[in-house]
Amino acid sequence: MVKVTIIIPTYNPREHLIDTLLSVRTQNFTNIEVLIVDDGSTVDVSTLIKPYITADNIRCIRRKNGGTAAARNTGITNSTGEYIAFLDHDDIWLPDKVALQVEALDRNLSCGLTYCNFQILDEQTGSLINPHRQGEGGCMFEKFLYRNYITTASQIMVRRSCFDQLGLFDESLPIVDDYDFYLRLSRCYDIHYDPRVLTHWRSHQFNTSKNYEKTQLGRIKVKETALNRWALSDNQKKILFKGLRRDYYELAYYYLNSEKYSDARNYFRKAVPYRPVKSIVYYLSTCVPGLSYLNMKALKNDFLK
Numbered sequence: 001m002v003k004v005t006i007i008i009p010t011y012n013p014r015e016h017l018i019d020t021l022l023s024v025r026t027q028n029f030t031n032i033e034v035l036i037v038d039d040g041s042t043v044d045v046s047t048l049i050k051p052y053i054t055a056d057n058i059r060c061i062r063r064k065n066g067g068t069a070a071a072r073n074t075g076i077t078n079s080t081g082e083y084i085a086f087l088d089h090d091d092i093w094l095p096d097k098v099a100l101q102v103e104a105l106d107r108n109l110s111c112g113l114t115y116c117n118f119q120i121l122d123e124q125t126g127s128l129i130n131p132h133r134q135g136e137g138g139c140m141f142e143k144f145l146y147r148n149y150i151t152t153a154s155q156i157m158v159r160r161s162c163f164d165q166l167g168l169f170d171e172s173l174p175i176v177d178d179y180d181f182y183l184r185l186s187r188c189y190d191i192h193y194d195p196r197v198l199t200h201w202r203s204h205q206f207n208t209s210k211n212y213e214k215t216q217l218g219r220i221k222v223k224e225t226a227l228n229r230w231a232l233s234d235n236q237k238k239i240l241f242k243g244l245r246r247d248y249y250e251l252a253y254y255y256l257n258s259e260k261y262s263d264a265r266n267y268f269r270k271a272v273p274y275r276p277v278k279s280i281v282y283y284l285s286t287c288v289p290g291l292s293y294l295n296m297k298a299l300k301n302d303f304l305k
Helices: 016-025 045-052 068-077 097-107 141-146 160-166 177-186 212-229 234-257 261-271 276-285 293-304
Strands: 004-010 032-039 058-063 083-086 111-122 156-159 190-203
Touching: 004 016, 004 068, 004 097, 016 032, 016 045, 032 045, 032 068, 045 058, 058 068, 068 083, 068 177, 083 097, 083 160, 097 111, 097 156, 097 190, 111 160, 111 177, 141 177, 141 234, 156 160, 160 177, 177 190, 177 212, 212 234, 234 261, 234 276, 261 276
Parallel strands: 004 032, 004 083, 032 058, 111 190
Antiparallel strands: 083 156, 111 156
């Protein structure tokens, strides 16, 4: 029986996909199958990867374009592994990644998911940025109600049985389908965290997470859905509202800087309980002619000269 299925969703990949595949081939753990899911690319993915498919346990599945969640789900439904790991088509794993995460799930039977620390690989310079903030493990549901602790799906390995029980990724959610799944999983399972850096997350202009507005709106939708989906305790509602209002504030501030004043007012109004004074001042700055945020900022800079 296959122990681990590695799912690599891809759409119009560049040369980074080759580095990604090579990092899979150098894994110390060998009881794996690799599913490359081509999400309707307009380039010939099969020709690009053909020289690197040197074993029967590597397959390329082509599907109609549907987004990352749909591609991951296609991989899951075609998988045979006991555990499932995801690797974005431009990220890199260190050689011990799969072996250490298999050991973690084998040893921690109450955990449905394990995730590792990572470093950012800067595409422009090729340099590695210091390891990301430390994560947490254990009972994580209330922590995930506040915010997402996992930056990229390339950090995780999940028991296949969790998908059988909880369902697949929500294909209606843009970008944050993974956060929605972590929230659902953490209600039922513990989560294991390995502080060692086992993944390099490549930073470049095409990262989907760089669409800030879409990401923030997705986080808000996930949290608002959680509020209506589950019978949360009073303390859990308090944690969720704190996280929601923080998201409202950060999105409002983004809109303010983008001079989208109507949107900014809408979210500053919702964010008042999070940062009352700043939310009200910024809200008013979008209402009074000549008192825009940018004008206020310019006056402040002049005053400090």
